[in-house]
Amino acid sequence: MSSALKWMPLVATLALAGCARDGYFDDRRADYVDAEESAPLVLPEGRDTRRYRDAMPVPEATGAFVSQGEEFRVPPPRALGAGSGVEPGAVARREVGDRRWLVVGAEPSAVWSELERFVEERELEVVRRDASAGELVTSQARLSVRPGLQRGASELRCEQDGAPLEGCLRALARRFEARGATASASSLGVQRPEDRVRPRLTREGGEWRLAVPFDLERTWAELSYQLESDFAVAGRRELVARDAQAHAFVVDYLTLSERSAGLLGALTSLGGEAPQRIRLVLEAAGPEQSVLRALPADERELSAEDRRELLERVAGLLG
Incomplete structure (x- = not known):
């Protein structure tokens, strides 16, 4: 082996050491200590929020300390991917025995606004409307909205005399799936996720x-x-x-x-x-x-x- 080649490992080691401030590895603790906070990124007001989500989401801790x-x-x-919470704008069904309802991936305020439009467009006769309770009664059915168990979700029911109306639930599911549950907030008084x-x-x-x-x-x-x-x-x-x-x-x-x-x-x-x-x-x-x-x-x-x-x-x- 050439004498020049014999010295190459040592030269490489010295070169790497020269790039470090302390020994062979760069100690970057000082970088974090001296780091300065920059202004937060501001996105355009008219953006479509459905196109944005966290690139590296951190799951929140649940349960008591x-x-x-x-x-x-x-x-x-909670592990990412654990369970099957309803995605924003999505619709899922729940049932217990003969009871059935929808879970919509949107806050109750948005679901209520869309529900009001649903009733208006179908020209249904409204017998009673209680936004604070999330209840809208027509001559055909009782429609109700309440916060879901999952964060940012709502439960939507359509019943007559306590029994679910399958045709009504299907129509509501199609509507929310098509609209993506993007209705604007209304006067429905609900607990915000951080307050629940x-x-x-x-x-x-x-x-x-x-x-x-x-x-x-x-x-x-x-x-x-x-x-x-x-x-x-x-x-x-x-x-x-x-x-x-x-x-x-x-x-x-x-x-x-x-x-x-x-x-x-x-x-x-x-x-x-x-x-x-x-x-x-x-x-x-x-x-x-x-x-x-x-x-x-x-x-x-x-x-x-x-x-x-x-x-x-x-x-x-x-x-």
């Missing part, structure tokens, strides 16, 4: 529970939909069964303690991970309150920490 002695644990954010009460973890008698600020029927329908979508990963989390009469679900879930044991086993070349069968039971706790409990459904014990972690994930699906 849990204090465990002197330690402080921040609840994990979210599901929160509570502890009674040493048992973690999830308090949901929605009635039993709506919570069951949304939770059934979300679990079917999110609990579909073999060996990690799977929806095994659901009982509408008992308002209960059976899931196979790889608990936090099992994941921790599996990591230790992988490091020491021991054993593997095994999901645990768990029963999720939903109970009414008042007119607009429900409680979700996690109970073991096999011979294994379900620790308090594992219950808390599972319920925290479910809270993210309802958030």
Whole structure:
């Protein structure tokens, strides 16, 4: 080998070191300390908001902050893609038994405005109109709008004598799908997403529970939909069964303690991970309150920490 070639690795190393301020690697901590904040980007007023979305969205943390002695644990954010929330402008159906309604990806104020236009264009006779309650009664049906369980969504019902009108729901679904739910805001008084009460973890008698600020029927329908979508990963989390009469679900879930044991086993070349069968039971706790409990459904014990972690994930699906 040429003597010149022998010196090339050393020359390259020295060149790299010369590019760094401290040693072989550039320490950029000072860059963040000395950084200055610039003015925020301002987009044109007349832009089509449907064409813009976050390039790198950060999921929000849902659930309550849990204090465990002197330690402080921040609840994990909902995983991107977890569950199947309704996209802005989209329409989905929900049903429990013979009850059916629509979930629209728009704030109730926008849905109310579009609903008023729907009634006007069809020349329906309005018997009663209550914008604050989101209720519009015609001689043919009772139309109602209320905030959905998902952030930025609304529930839209069309009923007659308490029974859903399928033709009306289909017509409304077609309309909102075509319009993209872009109606302007109206006088409908609703809670803004940041003001709404979210599901929160509570502890009674040493048992973690999830308090949901929605009635039993709506919570069951949304939770059934979300679990079917999110609990579909073999060996990690799977929806095994659901009982509408008992308002209960059976899931196979790889608990936090099992994941921790599996990591230790992988490091020491021991054993593997095994999901645990768990029963999720939903109970009414008042007119607009429900409680979700996690109970073991096999011979294994379900620790308090594992219950808390599972319920925290479910809270993210309802958030």
